[in-house]
Amino acid sequence: MSANLEKYQTAATSRITTWFKAAPVSALPENGGACIKYKDLQIAIYKFSRRNEWYACQNLCPHKMQMALSRGMIGSQGDEPKVACPFHKKTFSLKSGKNLNGDTCSIDTYPVKVEDGFVYVGFED
Amino acid sequence: MTRIIVIGNGMVGYKFCEKLLAASSHGDFQITVFGEEPWPAYDRVHLSTYFSGSKVDDLSMAPRTWYQEKGIELRTNELIVAIDREQKKVISHSGTARHYDKLVLATGSAAFVPPIRGVEKKGVFVYRTIEDLDAIMAFGKTARSAAVIGGGLLGLEAAKAVMDMGLDTHVIEFTPKLMPRQLDEAGSAILKSKLEDLGISIHLSKNTTTIHGNGKLTGLEFADGSDLSVDMLVISAGIKPRDELAKTCGLSTAPRGGIIVNESLQTEDDPDIFAIGEAASCQNMIYGLVAPGYEMASQVVNQLCGKASKPFLGFDMSTKLKLLGVDVASFGDPFGETESTKAIVYENKNSGIYKRINVSKDGKRLLGGLLVGDATAYGMLLQMTQNQLPLPPKPEDLILGNRDGQATEGAGFKSLPAEVQICSCENVTKGDICQLIENEGLGSLDEIKSCCKAGTGCGGCVPMVNDLLKHQLKALGKQVKNNLCEHFDYSRQELMDLVKIKDIRSYDELIDQFGKGDGCEICKPAVASILASTWNELITRQDTIQDTNDRYLANIQKGGTYSVVPRIPGGEITPEKLIVIGQVAKKYGLYTKVTGGQRIDMFGARVDQLPDIWEELIDAGFESGHAYGKSLRTVKSCVGSTWCRYGVQDAVSFAIQVEERYRGLRSPHKLKGAVSGCIRECAEAQSKDFGLIATEKGWNLYVCGNGGSKPQHAQLLVNDVDRETVLKYIDRFLMFYIRTAEPLNRTATWLNKLEGGVDYLRDVVVNDTLGIGETLEKEMEFMIQTYACEWKEVVNNPQLRAKFKHFVNDDGGDPSVAFQEMRGQKIPASW
Ligand code: SRM
Ligand SMILES: Cc1cc2nc3c(=O)[nH]c(=O)nc-3n(C[C@H](O)[C@H](O)[C@H](O)COP(=O)(O)OP(=O)(O)OC[C@H]3O[C@@H](n4cnc5c(N)ncnc54)[C@H](O)[C@@H]3O)c2cc1C
Ligand code: SF4
Ligand code: FES
Numbered sequence: 013m014s015a016n017l018e019k020y021q022t023a024a025t026s027r028i029t030t031w032f033k034a035a036p037v038s039a040l041p042e043n044g045g046a047c048i049k050y051k052d053l054q055i056a057i058y059k060f061s062r063r064n065e066w067y068a069c070q071n072l073c074p075h076k077m078q079m080a081l082s083r084g085m086i087g088s089q090g091d092e093p094k095v096a097c098p099f100h101k102k103t104f105s106l107k108s109g110k111n112l113n114g115d116t117c118s119i120d121t122y123p124v125k126v127e128d129g130f131v132y133v134g135f136e137d
Numbered sequence: 138m139t140r141i142i143v144i145g146n147g148m149v150g151y152k153f154c155e156k157l158l159a160a161s162s163h164g165d166f167q168i169t170v171f172g173e174e175p176w177p178a179y180d181r182v183h184l185s186t187y188f189s190g191s192k193v194d195d196l197s198m199a200p201r202t203w204y205q206e207k208g209i210e211l212r213t214n215e216l217i218v219a220i221d222r223e224q225k226k227v228i229s230h231s232g233t234a235r236h237y238d239k240l241v242l243a244t245g246s247a248a249f250v251p252p253i254r255g256v257e258k259k260g261v262f263v264y265r266t267i268e269d270l271d272a273i274m275a276f277g278k279t280a281r282s283a284a285v286i287g288g289g290l291l292g293l294e295a296a297k298a299v300m301d302m303g304l305d306t307h308v309i310e311f312t313p314k315l316m317p318r319q320l321d322e323a324g325s326a327i328l329k330s331k332l333e334d335l336g337i338s339i340h341l342s343k344n345t346t347t348i349h350g351n352g353k354l355t356g357l358e359f360a361d362g363s364d365l366s367v368d369m370l371v372i373s374a375g376i377k378p379r380d381e382l383a384k385t386c387g388l389s390t391a392p393r394g395g396i397i398v399n400e401s402l403q404t405e406d407d408p409d410i411f412a413i414g415e416a417a418s419c420q421n422m423i424y425g426l427v428a429p430g431y432e433m434a435s436q437v438v439n440q441l442c443g444k445a446s447k448p449f450l451g452f453d454m455s456t457k458l459k460l461l462g463v464d465v466a467s468f469g470d471p472f473g474e475t476e477s478t479k480a481i482v483y484e485n486k487n488s489g490i491y492k493r494i495n496v497s498k499d500g501k502r503l504l505g506g507l508l509v510g511d512a513t514a515y516g517m518l519l520q521m522t523q524n525q526l527p528l529p530p531k532p533e534d535l536i537l538g539n540r541d542g543q544a545t546e547g548a549g550f551k552s553l554p555a556e557v558q559i560c561s562c563e564n565v566t567k568g569d570i571c572q573l574i575e576n577e578g579l580g581s582l583d584e585i586k587s588c589c590k591a592g593t594g595c596g597g598c599v600p601m602v603n604d605l606l607k608h609q610l611k612a613l614g615k616q617v618k619n620n621l622c623e624h625f626d627y628s629r630q631e632l633m634d635l636v637k638i639k640d641i642r643s644y645d646e647l648i649d650q651f652g653k654g655d656g657c658e659i660c661k662p663a664v665a666s667i668l669a670s671t672w673n674e675l676i677t678r679q680d681t682i683q684d685t686n687d688r689y690l691a692n693i694q695k696g697g698t699y700s701v702v703p704r705i706p707g708g709e710i711t712p713e714k715l716i717v718i719g720q721v722a723k724k725y726g727l728y729t730k731v732t733g734g735q736r737i738d739m740f741g742a743r744v745d746q747l748p749d750i751w752e753e754l755i756d757a758g759f760e761s762g763h764a765y766g767k768s769l770r771t772v773k774s775c776v777g778s779t780w781c782r783y784g785v786q787d788a789v790s791f792a793i794q795v796e797e798r799y800r801g802l803r804s805p806h807k808l809k810g811a812v813s814g815c816i817r818e819c820a821e822a823q824s825k826d827f828g829l830i831a832t833e834k835g836w837n838l839y840v841c842g843n844g845g846s847k848p849q850h851a852q853l854l855v856n857d858v859d860r861e862t863v864l865k866y867i868d869r870f871l872m873f874y875i876r877t878a879e880p881l882n883r884t885a886t887w888l889n890k891l892e893g894g895v896d897y898l899r900d901v902v903v904n905d906t907l908g909i910g911e912t913l914e915k916e917m918e919f920m921i922q923t924y925a926c927e928w929k930e931v932v933n934n935p936q937l938r939a940k941f942k943h944f945v946n947d948d949g950g951d952p953s954v955a956f957q958e959m960r961g962q963k964i965p966a967s968w
Contacts, residue, residue, distance in 0.1 A: 044680070060655070062656075087654075087655050088657065093655065098685030
């Protein structure tokens with residue numbers, strides 16, 4: 013699998029065609045992330061227990077093309093939920109994917125839903 | 138839609154695009170940018186950091202994707218060779234043609250190379266682009282000595298760079314002074330002696346006539362008949378505006394170079410063509426600095442958007458030398474030439490400080506001045522000069538400080554009018570910044586930087602912005618505190634007290650009771666460290682508040698793999714254990730290297746391999762080396778009296794005892810120790826957070842040393858004490874540091890901020906004046922008793938072990954991990 017930015021595309025909830033059953037909720041750490049494999053994509057999923065929210069985004073950090081975002085710390089800037097890449101601490105909004113502390117390009121985000129104890133990530137493929 | 142073409146994608150060309158987009162609405166302009174260099178515009182002002190490891194990407198003003206997102210067509214690697222003014226189009230060397238409505242020339246300048254015989258020889262370089270620096274670095278590897286022609290701002294920057302490459306460095310200046318445009322004779326003399334102290338040889342009044350050598354240079358010859366043999370030469374003798382393209386299409390250029398523009402930055406001959414930045418000659422002046430270039434870019438943007446714009450009538454050329462390790466600054470009229478002035482001069486040859494200010498005849502205004510050796514007053518003095526602020530009754534206070542014991546700091550800010558420009562690169566005024574602090578509630582330098590860009594250009598104003606911030610916060614009655622981050626209005630020390638007093642055991646409890654929001658990458662690891670230093674519970678319990686290294690108990694490396702460093706106390710290891718390391722590394726295909734900390738690092742393990750690797754190491758009797766933690770790393774040791782013919786004490790045994798005592802101890806930053814067996818100091822104990830040197834009578838204890846980027850010698854705390862007393866004092870010292878330091882401050886930084894310095898520290902640790910000695914020892918005893926190896930816990934606990942997987946829905950490792958080979962071992966594919 014190549015670390016290729018173009019493969020990731022933000023998915024809008026309205027256009028989702030596939031809800032991929034990613035993992036049981038128990039596989040995710042509280043207030044943290046883990047990585048799942050979908051086709052040839054690596055997707056980071058975060059269980060933001062404090063806010064009772066779920067997020068998903070590409071695992072690839074666009075700064076130095078590192079497969080690392082799922083290992084980043086999550087948190088908030090003002091109201092915006094964010095993740096900090098473990099490599100150089102670039103932070104990205106988990107909602108819009110925007111880089112919050114610099115000019116690195118945005119990351120793609122994906123909708124998440126939880127049903128019957130399982131986490132699903134939505135894709136438009 | 139107006140079609141804009143920008144020729145030149147340098148700092149000013151880029152800034153023009155950024156400003157034009159900010160000032161216009163989407164669809165007003167269609168922008169095409171041509172740049173001759175292979176990469177998008179980068180920060181030339183900080184080019185020299187390329188030598189110390191910055192990459193092209195780090196220097197980049199904006200990534201390529203920025204241009205894409207903004208709809209700008211960026212064509213790098215394309216030199217414009219012709220402008221057809223009749224048909225309004227430009228043509229590049231590869232034949233690309235584009236039509237324009239308005240054309241902006243931002244072609245910058247090239248290094249000026251004086252006509253010296255032999256400049257074409259191999260080993261002669263200029264200092265302007267990333268490619269120049271690549272060439273200098275490559276050639277420098279084979280050279281032993283280098284000369285820089287030019288003793289001005291740029292030349293000295295280049296000299297510092299070649300010196301840092303380890304070359305014997307010479308600076309050659311044509312005039313009798315260093316930095317002739319900024320300094321007077323006395324200032325130059327002080328700077329010269331400071332540079333000579335750094336090991337740079339300075340040759341003044343030298344006119345280089347010939348570069349000798351057969352193909353490759355071997356030396357220089359000067360007009361006075363003398364010569365100098367060197368293997369490398371960097372020419373940094375000034376700039377030459379790149380006006381060649383303008384010339385070929387019939388635009389007028391100035392006799393000394395530069396495309397002639399009027400006050401609106403339009404070329405004399407064609408109102409649809411503008412020139413900005415270093416390429417432009419305005420009122421017969423060219424400006425070799427970024428700030429005026431940015432100002433020109435603003436002017437043209439305003440005109441294009443139909444906004445009011447003031448004519449460009451010159452620009453202040455005050456400057457500060459960066460990087461060299463010697464402060465030099467000049468502002469306003471440094472020589473007192475513009476009108477008759479009185480100079481006030483302070484000179485201290487002993488400490489290498491020279492300051493001069495020029496005051497108007499009536500004693501009411503500051504006209505300019507220069508500072509060598511100590512330029513802390515630069516920001517303030519520059520403002521006073523530019524804004525004609527009233528001088529204090531005794532103007533000498535400005536450079537000597539107030540000697541009546543009353544503080545002057547801050548008083549100056551009050552007197553600055555709101556219109557005063559603080560950041561000249563981004564044209565941000567004092568009023569703008571105060572507005573952000575008062576009305577928008579901004580409270581940190583980072584927030585200010587990201588809101589109004591102040592301090593993001595040349596960076597020269599950052600200290601000023603910081604002072605202004607502190608002063609404004611104080612004036613607003615806000616306590617200037619070392620708050621951890623937006624989520625906690627407490628300092629680290631206060632949080633530590635809260636944790637202890639309220640018996641708080643988790644991050645969530647702490648943020649619920651004393652914080653707000655959902656935390657971040659700053660407060661989470663800081664709190665994790667506080668909790669660990671207080672309760673010493675296994676950090677794996679709260680893994681998602683740890684930095685990635687602490688979460689996975691290994692250092693993350695390029696490419697996303699991790700390294701494995703078992704503890705090897707004191708650097709002593711049996712052959713059996715060495716063999717185990719070799720076997721494990723071989724089995725998992727790990728790169729191995731002996732570290733600077735006297736142990737062995739195995740690199741390139743995938744996250745899912747870590748528990749298996751550690752299982753084997755632990756079986757062989759190893760434990761975690763905490764190379765990933767803000768905790769005790771190593772206690773290095775020399776071989777000591779057991780083998781060494783000079784040793785007076787058994788350094789190895791003591792080092793092992795000390796390392797095992799403090800292993801795993803979490804602290805605000807990492808901790809390192811060392812033990813040397815005699816005064817020869819082979820273990821480098823005086824560069825460690827705590828270091829022991831054996832004497833005939835016992836041990837000397839040194840504290841707060843630091844290697845790293847700002848090395849600092851450790852200071853002697855006590856001498857000739859026995860082992861037991863040494864341990865008692867280290868217990869107290871470390872615990873006191875852990876309690877009171879700010880996050881990520883090493884002991885050296887902490888001591889530098891500690892009021893009373895090492896004498897106060899000795900009072901607390903040795904004389905126990907605070908009466909907390911016993912408490913500190915008890916706290917340390919608790920840490921020592923509760924120590925457990927984190928890796929052992931993980932290896933034996935299936936639940937924790939399960940966390941070490943790349944995918945939660947697949948057992949495979951990360952398929953994007955890639956390696957290449959070097960000298961028979963693997964290394965990560967480069968990024
Ligand atoms: C492996 C090693 C280099 C080597 O191959 O020899 C190394 C590697 C790293 N050092 Fe170091 N340092 C290593 C010895 C040193 C030494 C020498 C020593 O300890 O005697 C120093 C200077 C002494 C000192 O610390 O004062 C040193 C000063 C630094 C610094 C600067 C600290 C400072 O206070 O300025 C950093 C950056 C930091 O910690 O913020 C750093 C950071 C790092 C990091 C952690 C950077 C990073 O975040 O990736 C590197 C991790 C590589 C890894 O994954 O293992 N390393 N580093 C050495 C490991 C020693 C060990 O066995 O644990
Ligand atoms: C080592 C160094 C340190 C410096 N330090 C400071 C400092 O501390 N403070 C300060 O204020 N200034 C400093 N400067 C100066 C500052 O970098 C310049 O003032 C600034 O870069 C000028 O920007 P510019 O866009 O006008 O020119 P440039 O940055 O030179 O950009 C011009 C670009 O146009 C390209 N170009 C030229 N002709 C063509 C063509 N025909 N077709 C296509 N592309 C073309 C060039 O290749 C170049 O990339 C320093 C400069 C150097 C080299
Ligand atoms: S410091 Fe050097 S000389 Fe002294 S005991 Fe150690 S190795 Fe020997
Ligand atoms: S790779 Fe993510 S911040 Fe650098």
